[in-house]
Amino acid sequence: MTSGFPKTSPPEGVTEAEWRDWRWQMRARVRDAAALEGFADPVADERLAIEQLAQRFHFVITPYYAALMDPQDPDCPIRRQVVPRSAELQDPAGLADPLDEVAHSPVKNVIRVYPDRIAFCVNNECALYCRFCLRKRMVGEPGWAMKQRELETALAWIRRTPEIRDVLLTGGDPLVFSDDKLAWLLGELRSIPHVEIVRLGTRLPVTLPFRITDDLCRLLERHHPIWLNTHFNHPRELTAEAAEACDRLSRAGIPLGNQSVLMRGINDDPDTMRALCEGLVRMRVRPYYCYQAQLLEGTAHFRVPVEEGLALFRSLRGRTSGFAIPQYVLDTPYGKVPLQHPFFRGREGDDVIVESFDGRLWREPNPR
Numbered sequence: 001m002t003s004g005f006p007k008t009s010p011p012e013g014v015t016e017a018e019w020r021d022w023r024w025q026m027r028a029r030v031r032d033a034a035a036l037e038g039f040a041d042p043v044a045d046e047r048l049a050i051e052q053l054a055q056r057f058h059f060v061i062t063p064y065y066a067a068l069m070d071p072q073d074p075d076c077p078i079r080r081q082v083v084p085r086s087a088e089l090q091d092p093a094g095l096a097d098p099l100d101e102v103a104h105s106p107v108k109n110v111i112r113v114y115p116d117r118i119a120f121c122v123n124n125e126c127a128l129y130c131r132f133c134l135r136k137r138m139v140g141e142p143g144w145a146m147k148q149r150e151l152e153t154a155l156a157w158i159r160r161t162p163e164i165r166d167v168l169l170t171g172g173d174p175l176v177f178s179d180d181k182l183a184w185l186l187g188e189l190r191s192i193p194h195v196e197i198v199r200l201g202t203r204l205p206v207t208l209p210f211r212i213t214d215d216l217c218r219l220l221e222r223h224h225p226i227w228l229n230t231h232f233n234h235p236r237e238l239t240a241e242a243a244e245a246c247d248r249l250s251r252a253g254i255p256l257g258n259q260s261v262l263m264r265g266i267n268d269d270p271d272t273m274r275a276l277c278e279g280l281v282r283m284r285v286r287p288y289y290c291y292q293a294q295l296l297e298g299t300a301h302f303r304v305p306v307e308e309g310l311a312l313f314r315s316l317r318g319r320t321s322g323f324a325i326p327q328y329v330l331d332t333p334y335g336k337v338p339l340q341h342p343f344f345r346g347r348e349g350d351d352v353i354v355e356s357f358d359g360r361l362w363r364e365p366n367p368r
């Protein structure tokens, strides 16, 4: 299962057992330029941005993920996902909450856009912090952490809202929770008769695959039906360790999907996207969605004109297995919209116009 995918090695002085221990990885995370030097040679712009931006959006990387970086190339697609750059300061149009999630929250950290399902941001912590994160406003921020009584308030809301049949546990990352806390939370959700499925949104198979232990898989198996979507963005993230984590989850009967973000210089060319999608299929992970990068603060340098995304996905059609091609979507405050006919209604100047599932028109700023 893991054959053909490269394996990472611990740096000098770190044992294999430590490297494969997710708690060790969490303790040993890179948090400043000096620690980054153990994995890469930071350029002046990275050093400056770490200093200027660390307070605005956390700079934290697991040693495992840092080991995937090209030490010499600041344009490395792994490095650009997690190391700050001064371009983040040049995004006047970017918004803190482009999907208006706060306005869609009946109780803290429960986001309801559709009648029958919710995103429940149970945890505001992640193993690392991605520079393009949609929930920058909240991840790692103590004010957004869910206290026990707030989790209970959210569960009580779900209990008294019988239309909710599908609960996505997200964050932050729900799998950063301890096994005990997850067992409690899943047990509570499973005791609500109208909750038919629980979905997990987690980047840990990508950023900290050692978290996917046999114990965790046994725990999840006890609460089926569980579905899981992860978030690989580049073929270099497809390692032997990631493949092992996905294999464990698959063996526990959990259907796996991938949600990537289309980003300039990371995966916005057909060969890279195809290698990513075909590698995911080899790992038995279905490429599910590829998101158009949102109008999110500090991310203008990642955004791609919609027409380029359309051309990219069109070029994959007929050149790889149909189920290896994700659906290219734009998330809007009205819900996700497939970027294809008839939902994509065209361009008006610097804006693109799309139609949501219920017929509302959304205007997304997206200069060419």
Ligand code: SF4
Binding pocket: 125, 126, 127, 128, 129, 130, 132, 133, 134, 135, 136, 139, 171, 172, 173, 203
């Ligand atoms: S792992 Fe997900 S939630 Fe966490 S910082 Fe990255 S994109 Fe955001």
